[in-house]
Amino acid sequence: MSRKKIKLILLALILVGAIVAVYIYKEVNRKPVDTASTKPDFVNTALFYLEEFQQLDSVAGKKYNDKLLQVEGMVKEVSKNERGFYTVSLGDSSSMSSVRCSIDSASSNNASELIKGSVVIIKGICSGYNADELLGSDLILVRCYINK
Amino acid sequence: MNTKKLLLVVMVAFSLQSNAQRFFTKGGEIFFNATSPASPEKIEAVNKSVVCVVDSKTGAIQFSVLMKGFEFHSALMQEHFNENYVESEKFPSAVFKGQISNNEIVNYNKDGVYTVNVKGKLTIHGVTKDVESNGKLAVKDGKINASAEFNIVLKDYSISIPALVAEQVAKIASIKVACSLELLKN
Numbered sequence: 001m002s003r004k005k006i007k008l009i010l011l012a013l014i015l016v017g018a019i020v021a022v023y024i025y026k027e028v029n030r031k032p033v034d035t036a037s038t039k040p041d042f043v044n045t046a047l048f049y050l051e052e053f054q055q056l057d058s059v060a061g062k063k064y065n066d067k068l069l070q071v072e073g074m075v076k077e078v079s080k081n082e083r084g085f086y087t088v089s090l091g092d093s094s095s096m097s098s099v100r101c102s103i104d105s106a107s108s109n110n111a112s113e114l115i116k117g118s119v120v121i122i123k124g125i126c127s128g129y130n131a132d133e134l135l136g137s138d139l140i141l142v143r144c145y146i147n148k
Numbered sequence: 149m150n151t152k153k154l155l156l157v158v159m160v161a162f163s164l165q166s167n168a169q170r171f172f173t174k175g176g177e178i179f180f181n182a183t184s185p186a187s188p189e190k191i192e193a194v195n196k197s198v199v200c201v202v203d204s205k206t207g208a209i210q211f212s213v214l215m216k217g218f219e220f221h222s223a224l225m226q227e228h229f230n231e232n233y234v235e236s237e238k239f240p241s242a243v244f245k246g247q248i249s250n251n252e253i254v255n256y257n258k259d260g261v262y263t264v265n266v267k268g269k270l271t272i273h274g275v276t277k278d279v280e281s282n283g284k285l286a287v288k289d290g291k292i293n294a295s296a297e298f299n300i301v302l303k304d305y306s307i308s309i310p311a312l313v314a315e316q317v318a319k320i321a322s323i324k325v326a327c328s329l330e331l332l333k334n
Contacts (some may be wrong), residue, residue, distance in 0.1 A: 030223040079175055085196055087175045102196045127216035128240055130199055135172055140197045140217055140238060
């Protein structure tokens with residue numbers, strides 16, 4: 001094998017190695033989806049999503065879990081936990097069930113300004129449906145961003 | 149008062165009393181940490197949508213949490229957690245059902261801090277194991293702050309870590325629970 005060929009093979013190996021290293025670095029440091037800037041996979045009202053899960057949560061779960069949902073709904077409750085994180089519940093105030101949105105820290109200021117009974121649009125990642133007869137069943141969204 | 153009316157009053161009173169015994173939250177937190185000394189970065193996550201119900205009369209306590217609700221700082225870590233380790237599609241939630249074994253020491257009607265012992269069954273990844281832990285119940289202004297810390301051996305719940313990264317993930321994960329519960333009113 002000529003020296004030229006060996007050089008070419010070495011160069012190719014270094015190039016492949018560099019590409020793999022960059023890919024691994026990017027994957028390891030990949031951040032979760034930025035819900036503020038990402039286009040939602042689904043756009044609908046809180047009541048619509050809740051109804052779909054109430055009908056057959058396994059089917060709705062396959063459709064919505066891990067997807068970015070945009071939800072429009074009436075604010076039922078805004079709660080702040082001891083570490084300062086907000087959760088906003090959307091839905092019908094006469095029902096125990098809600099779309100519970102765990103607000104991303106970047107959107108905390110907007111959450112503190114929300115008024116009970118107002119209508120708001122929130123985007124968040126669907127993490128599933130908590131079916132509970134005693135407390136009411138909830139659709140859970142995480143890393144939520146409040147549209148101004 | 150005739151018998152029917154008396155029965156109705158007794159039923160309503162009983163119903164009010166039994167509801168007044170329950171405290172709940174839908175926004176409790178569970179912190180998960182499986183960082184090992186060889187981990188290149190922290191392997192930790194938080195779930196802020198923990199459902200918890202405590203029956204003050206019987207001491208029964210229950211937690212449930214959606215596994216996909218754990219938030220990691222790294223997307224790759226979160227994907228591995230859900231897809232390879234706890235298989236969230238197949239086993240979407242973790243549940244604890246147990247009992248405060250020294251419930252008689254807690255006065256739910258009076259402010260105070262109580263160290264309680266909780267025993268029960270924890271189901272993760274489709275596997276149910278007995279767990280026991282000490283925790284704290286702080287009663288203040290009619291609300292309860294419940295907190296506990298305990299460890300779980302991942303292998304006990306059939307959570308297997310690939311050999312390639314086995315040293316980088318702790319074999320025993322620490323779990324912290326923090327819930328602020330309020331009276332359940334129906």
